[in-house]
Amino acid sequence: MDNTTLSIPYHTIMNLNQFFTTALKLQKPWHVAKVYYTEEEHLLQLSLDFDRGSRFACPECGVECPVHDTVEKTWRHLDFFEDRAYLIVRIPRISCENHKVLQVIPPCVRPGSGFTLLFEKLALGLTKDMTVAAVGAHLREHDTRIWRIIQGYVKKARENVDMSSVISIGCDETATRRGHDYITIFADMDERKVLFATPGKDADTIGTFAQDFIEHGGKPKNVWSASIDMSPAFINGMTEHFPKAKITFDKFHVVKLVSEAVQETRREEQRQSPEHYKLLKGSHFSLLKNETNRNDKDNERIKSITLSKLNLKTAKAWRMKETFRNVYGMKGRTGVRGLEKWCAWAIRSRLPAMECAAKTIRRHWDGVIQYFHSSVTNAVLESINSRIQVARSRARGYRNKSYMIDMLYLIAGKLDLPFTHSK
Numbered sequence: 051m052d053n054t055t056l057s058i059p060y061h062t063i064m065n066l067n068q069f070f071t072t073a074l075k076l077q078k079p080w081h082v083a084k085v086y087y088t089e090e091e092h093l094l095q096l097s098l099d100f101d102r103g104s105r106f107a108c109p110e111c112g113v114e115c116p117v118h119d120t121v122e123k124t125w126r127h128l129d130f131f132e133d134r135a136y137l138i139v140r141i142p143r144i145s146c147e148n149h150k151v152l153q154v155i156p157p158c159v160r161p162g163s164g165f166t167l168l169f170e171k172l173a174l175g176l177t178k179d180m181t182v183a184a185v186g187a188h189l190r191e192h193d194t195r196i197w198r199i200i201q202g203y204v205k206k207a208r209e210n211v212d213m214s215s216v217i218s219i220g221c222d223e224t225a226t227r228r229g230h231d232y233i234t235i236f237a238d239m240d241e242r243k244v245l246f247a248t249p250g251k252d253a254d255t256i257g258t259f260a261q262d263f264i265e266h267g268g269k270p271k272n273v274w275s276a277s278i279d280m281s282p283a284f285i286n287g288m289t290e291h292f293p294k295a296k297i298t299f300d301k302f303h304v305v306k307l308v309s310e311a312v313q314e315t316r317r318e319e320q321r322q323s324p325e326h327y328k329l330l331k332g333s334h335f336s337l338l339k340n341e342t343n344r345n346d347k348d349n350e351r352i353k354s355i356t357l358s359k360l361n362l363k364t365a366k367a368w369r370m371k372e373t374f375r376n377v378y379g380m381k382g383r384t385g386v387r388g389l390e391k392w393c394a395w396a397i398r399s400r401l402p403a404m405e406c407a408a409k410t411i412r413r414h415w416d417g418v419i420q421y422f423h424s425s426v427t428n429a430v431l432e433s434i435n436s437r438i439q440v441a442r443s444r445a446r447g448y449r450n451k452s453y454m455i456d457m458l459y460l461i462a463g464k465l466d467l468p469f470t471h472s473k
Contacts, residue, residue, distance in 0.1 A: 056229060063455060070096055070164060074137075080157055092133040099140050106154045108146040113360065118145035124193070125159050129167045134190070163202065170199050174467065177460065181444055197453060203214035204456050207465035212244060213238075213268035219295070220277035221259070221284060222431040223251040224438060226451050233451055234259075235458065239277060242430045243464040247455045256287030270294075277426045279303040280414050299417040300428040301378060308374045309338055311403035315367040316405075319381075329358060337368050340375070367401055378421075385422035434462045 070082040079101035086095040105114045119459035120140045127135040142154045148427040159168045165173070169189075173196055176185045183201070218239040226249075233328035234255040236246040246259045260270060276295040278284040280303060288297060296444045316337065333355060344352070356365040370392070377388040389411070396408035411418050421427070440459050448454040459465060 056198060058131050069277055074098075074158060075180065076157060087133075094130040094133050094135040095138055096127070096135070097138045097140075100142060104142070106142055106144050108144060108149055109147065109152055110149045113146060113148070115144040115146045118151050119143050121153070124164075126169055127158075128162060128168050128172060159450050160202070163199065164195070165199065170203070171417075173199050174203060177457075179210070181441075187237040197456070200456050200460060201452075203467050204459045204463075204465065207467050208266075208459065208463075210466060211245075211266050213263055213266040216245065216263070216268055216276040217238075217272055218277075218426065219245070219273055219292070220300075220426070220428050220431050222279065222300070222428050222435065223287075224435045226442075226454055227447055231451075233455060233458075234324070235434060237396065237431050237434060237462075239426060241464065242433075244434060244458055244462045247458050249451045249455075250285065251281070253283040253287035253290075256284065256291055260291035262366050275424060275426055277431075278417075280307075280417070285417075296420055296424070297417040298420040298424050298426045299414055301421055302428060302432065304411065304418055304421075305375065305378065308371050308404075311401070311407040312337055312364070312367045312371045315401055316364045317366050324465035326360065326362070329360065329362070330364060333364075337364070337371075341372075363401055366399065367404055368400075370396060370399065370404055380422065381425075382422055386419045389419060389422075399425065428465075434458075437461055 067082045070085060071080075072107050074082065076082070076098070081097060081101070082096050083099035084097040087093070088095075088096070088120075105116055107113065109113050120142050122140055122429040125137045125139070127137050128225060129135055137158065139156050139445050141156055143151050144154055145151055146202060154364050158168070158447045160167060160170065162171065173185055173189060176188065177196070177200060180188070182196050183193045186196045189196070216238050219235045219236060223234045225231065226233055232251045233247050233249050234251050235244060236259045237243060238245050246262050248255050248258050264279055270292050271294055271416075273292045274294045275298065276288050276289055276292055277298045277300050280299050280312060285297065288418065311468075313334065316330055316333065320330045333351045336351040337343065339348055352368065355362055356368065358365065373395075374392055377385060377392050381429060393412055396404045399405060438454070441457055441461060442454065448457070460467075
């Protein structure tokens, strides 16, 4: 590239160099030696150098060492007004008696990055509210390079995460895209933050988390509470790796089990006759809603179903579902006794779907009734899940799972990231 120095007097050049030295907050022996500006390409280049005879601390032992030789490297900096700006740095390599020849990392940059720290600060800040593709377009860089910035900081921040005080965990899966492609999220239920995320939703995911948990100072024997769904894989994995944790089956998943039984009863009954079909048509969501969420139209549909002379099984299933919700509002032994009575009622109901739901609850009895004592739910994970799904939707999906996991850490990991003040 044919760079041309600004055509201004010598004393002004010296002042300009000093101006950029000050603006970059450079300390001796570093300084801006030259300023180049190419008008045709709207390009500003700042040449960074160090004073002759300077000595630098060894990156390994800190001993002041002489310069062995130098190499030149370039980093993208924040735009200067609307022009691209780059730092061209003459980097010293020092000769250490104990560690031989090592390269000194200059100020303003991060090892392994092609951007200055201030540029990365801006990129990280923008990703809080913009898609990575939009950040890349705004900064005139390919989004892959922005992802590398995110991955670099997330990886470094996670290395410093301390899980030694974690005693209550929750796990749930979330879809990475349409279909059956998932990642499993593990959260600290007390601090309401993501601890770990990994592809898949089988027992191995809990084993992978347990290993990461231990590597970050976590003590599996200190974990006394775990909130999960009734997936056999999660149950087996949690029992194996966190044996002292009392499992609470998530309230949302248990209620969903009963709600699905109502829908199965409705679908079966709709097929019995045109009259049944007409009465039950369009009632799917009305039957699922809580009383506080139902509108007048929902109430009219439910009224017509429950008061119908057809004596609908769906009406009975709906009443059982409403009673089940009321039971889940109880606490302690009262709730346990209420659930015992409900299960007995469901098994005698002659509604196959409800009977199946009750038997499933009984098979998982200890984890289900633990809720009445712990009140632990996956509400924290549901909130995190909704946030990452909003981000995924806004980005129109992520190219791979690792991108989604990094964004999950960025959004809900409460990592000690520089510049973002995420704590």
